[in-house]
Amino acid sequence: MPTPEKPVPPPASAQPVPLIHAGNLTVGFGGRTVVRGVSLTVHRGETLALVGESGSGKSVTARTLVGLTGPGARVRADRLEWEGEDVRAWSERRRRRIRGRGIGFVLQDALVSLDPLRPVGKEIEDALKLHAYGDRAARRARVREVMEQVAIPDPALRAAQYPHELSGGLRQRALIASALALDPPLLIADEPTTALDATVQAQILDLLAAARSRERGLLFITHDLAVVRRLADRVAVMRGGEIVEEGPVGHVLQDPQHAYTRHLLAADPALHPKGARLSAAPRPALPEPEGERPRGVVLAAEGLHKTYRGRTAVADVSFALAAGRTLGIVGESGSGKSTTARIALGLTRPDRGTVTLHGEEWSAPAEKARRHLRHHIQLVHQDPLSAFDPRWTVRRTLTDAVRLHRPGHRTPGPAEAAGRARELAAQVGLPADTLDRHPLHLSGGQRQRAALARALAPRPSVLVLDEPVSALDVSVQAQVLDLLAELQDAFGLAYLFISHDLGVVQHTSDDVLVMQDGWIVEAGPAAAVFAAPAHPHTRALLDAVRPLTPSGATR
C-alpha cells in the first residue's frame, strides 16, 4: 500500500538559523584593541558561557552584540547577524527594536543597574512601554506575571517598592524580570550571580535554566567555573580579547586543550584538596621553620553572644583554634561571621562569653590591660585599598607597621626597620620595585600581598582573614591562597578564615564552622562537613555551588 507522501523534512545536515552569530569580531577603544577576532553563535534552547578574568573582553563582546559598545568604540566584524539578518547595516532605530524585544540584557550589579529613583515595577514595565505592548492594564498584568515567573513574592507590593528597599536577591530577580518582560528569544546576562549569597545564586541560576528550557537562547558571562558547570551547554574561554578554547562544557572542563583553560581549572580551589598548590607562582623566600613556634590552642572562644538593637548577631558561638591550623567560618550575609571576627579581634565586646588569646583573657580586660596581647592577632580583609593610607608608599606603610610600639619589645631603629620591611615584602612575594609605589598603583594581588606583609609585621600568631580573596580573579586568588599556605607552614600561623565561597574554605580549612542567623549550625573537620553535611543549611549551601549533574572532575 503506497504511503501518501509526507512533506519532506529539512535535511538533518541543514543547521537551523542561529539566534545570533558574530564572525571575526574586533573591537577597539582609542589605540587599544580589547576584542580580537571573536566568533560566537547562540542557537535557540542553548546556553553559551563566556568565561574569562577581568579585562578579557567578555563584557565588551556582549555589549557589542546589541550595538551598545560605548562611546568611542571601533567595531569591525566579518559577520554580525541576528536571526540570519546582517545587523551591521541596520539603523539605530532598527537596532532599538531588537533591544528588549529580541534580546533581554541583564547587567552585572542590580543595585546600580536599576534606576534608584523609580519603583521596580516601572523598571520592569519599561521594555513593555518602549515596545508598545498593550494598554496600561495589560502591561500591569504582564509585569505581575513576569515577577511571579522570577519568583518574587507578593508582586503587587514589590512592584511599588524602590530598589534600595529590596534585598540583593530580589533586586537581581527584578532586573532579570525587566529583561524577560517581553519574553525575548535571547537573554544575555553579565555576571548575573556575582556578589550574591550561595543559596540566592542557586535560585537565580535555576531561574536562568528555566528560561533556557522554554526554547530560549542564553548567553552568560562569568568568571566562575562552578556556575559554568551548573548551567552552560557550551563554553568559550576568553583571554586578552580572544577566545582561546570553545566547546561543549563536558569536553572543555574535563579535557582542556588550551594551556590557559588548564591554568584556570588548576586555579579552582574547590577542585583541589588542602595542601595542593593552585598556581605556578614561584615560592617566596621564607625562613626555615624555627624551634620556638607557638603550639596548642592560640585562640579560643566560649559561648559568645552579641545582640544589636534586639537583633541577635552572634549566639552561643564557641571554637578553638590551634597554631598552624585553619578554621573556616562560612555563612551568608547576616549570618554573624563578621561579628564573630570582630569579637575575636577584640574590636567588639561580646555581651556574654569569653575569648582567650594565648591562654590569657582577651575579650574582658580593659584595653590598657590587654594591649600587650594585641600584636598576636592581626587582620587582613577583603578590600586592601581602603585599608591603606593612599598617600603612603608600601615601604612607608610596612616600616610604620614594623616600628609600631609593642610592650615588652624594643622598637627597631630606622635602618633595622627598613631591612625588616624589605624582608616582609620578600616573604609575601612583593617585587622590590613595588615598595615605592602607592596602593592605587598596585594590582589587586599585589595589594593583598602588601596587606599580608603589614599583618605579619608584628610577628602575630593568629591572622583573621575576612574574605581575603573575594575581590580577586581566579588565577590571582590561586597565588594568594598558595602564599597563605606557605606562610602558615613557615611561621606556624593560625588562620581564622571567613568566606562566603565554599570552594575556597574547603581548600584552605582544617576545621569549619557553618553559621546561620548568628548560630553555629554545624562544626567539624572540613573534610567530614563537606563530604557528609549533617545540617540542611550546610546541604543547601553546598548544593548551591555544586553542578546539577555530578562531574567526575579531578576530585
Add this chain to the structure above:
Amino acid sequence: MTATVARLRRYGVRPAGAALVLWAAATVTFLALHLVPGDPVLVLLGGGSGANPTPETIAAIRHAYGLDQPLYAQYLHHIGRLVTGDLGVSTSLKEPVAGVITQQLPATIELTALALLFAWLLAGAVVLLSTGRGALGRALGSGLETVAAGLPHFWLGVVLLYVFAFRLGWFPVAGGTGIAGLVLPALTLAVPLAGYLGQVTRGALLTALEQPFVTSARLRGMSSAAVRARRALRHALLPPLTLSGWAVGALFSSEVVVESVFARQGIGRALLNAVLARDLPLVTGIVLLIAAVYVLVDLAVDLLHAVVDPRIRTPREL
C-alpha cells in the same frame, strides 16, 4: 523608645533650628548697627553735620529711643520686643516696620520668583542642548556657564538696560509696571545664577549618564535622547535643587543692587536706605524677614528633595 526619639528629632530639631537662625540674625544686626562708628542720634536728627541741634534736644532724643541705657539693656529690650512679635516703628520713615515690609514685599517676591524661573529655564536649556553634542558642545556650554556665573549684577544690569531699553526700546528704562518692567531686572539676577545652576546640573547629568541603570534603559530599547531627558535628568535635578535654597537667599541680597540700578521699589532698596539711615527697627525687620525666607525655602527644598528622591522618604532599615 527609639521611635519617640526619632520623631522628636524629626519634628523638634527643625523649629529649634529656625528659632536659632532668627535669634542669631537679630543679634548680629543689633551688634553691627551699634558697632558702626558715629552717633545714631545725629543721623536721626537729619544727617550729621548740616543740622546743629542743642545738647538738650540730643539728650531728649537719646532718652526717647532708650539710647542712654547700657548696651546689654538695649539688647534685652530689643530682643524682648521681637519675641512678642513687635517689630517696632521705623525711625527714618516714622511708620510701623511691619507696614513698610508688607508694602515693599510683593514687588520683591515677584522679582525673586521670576528670576529663579528664568535661571532654571536658562540653565536647563543650555545643559540639555550642550550635552550629547560631543566634546565641543560640552566645552562651549561649560564655558558659557563659567562666564555667566562670574558676571557682576550692576554691570550686567547696566548692559541689559543699554541694549534692550535705550537702544531697542523693548522694555521700560526705569520703574515700569507689570511684567514689562520686571523682565530686565529678573534677567539681571537670573543670568549669573543660571551659570551656577548649569554647572552643577551638567556635572550631575554627566555622572548620571555613566550609571549602569542608564545602560539598562538603553538595553531595553530606549533612545539616547529619551534616556537623557527622561531618566538621567531627574538625577541631575537634585544638586541644583539644593543650590536653589541658597539661591533664594542670595537673590534677596542681590536685589539691593538690582533694585537700585533699575530704580524699583522693593525690600532690597528699603534695606539699603534703612542701613544708611541707621534705622535699627527697619534693618532688623528686613534681616529677620530674609532669615525667615531662608528657613522656609530650606524646608521647601527638603520636601521637594523627598519628592524627587524616594531614598530620602523611606529611611533605610538597619
